[in-house]
Amino acid sequence: MKIIDERTEKVLKEFQNNFKIETRPFKRIAVKTGLTEEEVIAIIAKAKEDGIIRRVGIGVRPALTGFGMNALTAWSVPPDKVDSFGEAAAEIQNISHCYDRECPEGWIYNIFTMIHASDREELENIIKSLSERFPECPYKVMETLKELKKTSMKYFK
Amino acid sequence: MDEKDKEILRMMQDDFPIVPKPYKRIGDFLWMDEVSVISRVVKMMQDGKIRYVGPYFNSAKLGYSGQLMAINVPEDKIEAAANAINKYDEITHNYLRAGEPNIWFTLMTPNEKRAEEIIEAIKKELAIDEILSFKSKKTFKIKVNPA
Numbered sequence: 441m442k443i444i445d446e447r448t449e450k451v452l453k454e455f456q457n458n459f460k461i462e463t464r465p466f467k468r469i470a471v472k473t474g475l476t477e478e479e480v481i482a483i484i485a486k487a488k489e490d491g492i493i494r495r496v497g498i499g500v501r502p503a504l505t506g507f508g509m510n511a512l513t514a515w516s517v518p519p520d521k522v523d524s525f526g527e528a529a530a531e532i533q534n535i536s537h538c539y540d541r542e543c544p545e546g547w548i549y550n551i552f553t554m555i556h557a558s559d560r561e562e563l564e565n566i567i568k569s570l571s572e573r574f575p576e577c578p579y580k581v582m583e584t585l586k587e588l589k590k591t592s593m594k595y596f597k
Numbered sequence: 598m599d600e601k602d603k604e605i606l607r608m609m610q611d612d613f614p615i616v617p618k619p620y621k622r623i624g625d626f627l628w629m630d631e632v633s634v635i636s637r638v639v640k641m642m643q644d645g646k647i648r649y650v651g652p653y654f655n656s657a658k659l660g661y662s663g664q665l666m667a668i669n670v671p672e673d674k675i676e677a678a679a680n681a682i683n684k685y686d687e688i689t690h691n692y693l694r695a696g697e698p699n700i701w702f703t704l705m706t707p708n709e710k711r712a713e714e715i716i717e718a719i720k721k722e723l724a725i726d727e728i729l730s731f732k733s734k735k736t737f738k739i740k741v742n743p744a
Contacts, residue, residue, distance in 0.1 A: 443659065452652065459651040461638050463631065464617055477617055484615050484652075492658050494739070496613040499649035500606065505598070512694060512701060526737035538737040541665065544729045552665065552731070582694040582701070588679040589691035592649060593705050595659050 444492060451475070451483045452492070453596035499592070507534075507556040509563045510584040514549030515570075515577045522551065525574055529553050534566050549580050598646065601629065605637055609650070611740075656705055663705040664712070665731040669698035670723070681722040685715050698729060 444452070454469040462468065466484070470477045487493045502510055517525045522540050529538045529551070537554040553570075557563035563581075571579065604627050614622040620638070621631040641647045656663060670678045675693060682691055682702055691702035706712040716728055 452654075455652050456654075461620075461635060461642065461650060463620065463635070465619065466615075466617060481615055481617070487652075488615070490658075491655050493652045494655045495611050495653050496615060496651065497611050497653065498606065498609045498613070498647050501645055501648055504644070504646045505606070512692070522735070526735065530738035535738065536740040539665075539733045540735040540737070541731040541733050543731060547729065547731075580696070582696050584692050585695055585699075586693040587691075588693055588700070589683045589688065589702070590648070591686075591689050592651075593654070593656065593661070593689050594686060595654050595656070595661070 444487075447473075447475070448483050448487060448492075449596060451480055452487060455484060456592070456594065456596055502556050506558055509557045509559050511555050511557075511563055511567075512582045512584070513553050513555055513567060513579055514582070515551045515553065515574070515579045516548040517551045517574065517577050521574065521577070525551055525577065528573060529570060532566065532570065534562075548578070598641070601627070602637055602641060602646075605634060606641070606647070609638070613650070660707050661705050663703055663733060665701065665733070666704055666716075667698040667701045667729040667731070668723070668725060668727075670700060670725075674723075675700070678723055681719055687711065687715060 450473045451469060454472045458468065458472065459465055460468060464477070466480045467477045470480045473480065484493070488496065515525065526538055526540060529535050534556050535553050536556060537552070539552050541550055541552055543550050555563060555566055557566060567579065567581065571577070605623060608623045608626060613619060616622050618631065620634040624631045624634045627634070638647065638650070668678065678700055679691065682688055682700070687706050688702050688704055691700065693699060694701050704712055704715060706715070720726070720728060
């Protein structure tokens with residue numbers, strides 16, 4: 441599946457792997473790829489516009505930035521409520537991820553929300569407020585005990 | 598982390614400036630000079646508060662599809678399970694969680710065949726019959742960072 445041209449691929453690869461904290465970070469990519477800084481910036485802007493890049497930004501460690509209590513919470517939401525539930529959950533600041541998922545046999549919780557809170561009380565309040573809006577949806581809270589791995593997918597090698 | 602750090606994090610979070618001097622641009626907004634912004638960002642990376650600066654790709658647009666997977670293992674097998682799972686680049690997130698199942702990870706592949714290969718290899722290595730799979734049907738939100 442070839443969705444992007446060679447020049448774009450080269451730039452995105454460097455952007456993914458070699459984006460340094462420095463005065464002119466795009467200049468480094470330009471030197472590496474044999475393009476000009478303007479060309480690199482234009483290619484990245486285009487990739488954003490095309491939606492290949494979802495966003496450019498930072499990844500933080502929630503535990504070190506004020507979110508010590510995290511839980512994957514899965515909800516059993518009937519088909520006719522999936523969209524309204526998903527949209528309501530997406531609006532909550534403390535929810536970073538929300539997906540409707542296919543369930544294996546015997547598993548009833550189809551909507552998965554990743555909830556981040558400063559402490560247990562805040563976590564419980566977030567869950568309670570969503571549950572009060574959808575009282576017909578049972579849920580399962582799976583508190584994060586330990587991060588075993590967290591990396592970024594290397595799409596360009 | 599003081600207010601200035603938080604302001605920098607907010608500015609960098611979702612919309613990092615794609616301009617020749619991005620840290621100068623951030624500094625201009627926050628009434629700070631470029632060097633102070635850069636040194637604060639470097640410090641936050643050293644402290645581990647920031648783990649990554651760069652692009653986040655739309656996996657679907659690049660032809661990848663993802664699934665959340667889960668297994669349940671006894672406490673004394675957690676480390677072995679983590680080692681068996683974590684060695685694949687296609688598995689980017691893995692967490693130990695309360696309750697059952699207790700190990701939850703994400704698998705991202707460009708095709709079903711590669712996903713099957715990895716799943717079968719993990720099953721074999723850990724001598725387990727089943728890995729629960731939750732394929733995504735609809736994404737309502739991906740924000741990466743809370744708040």
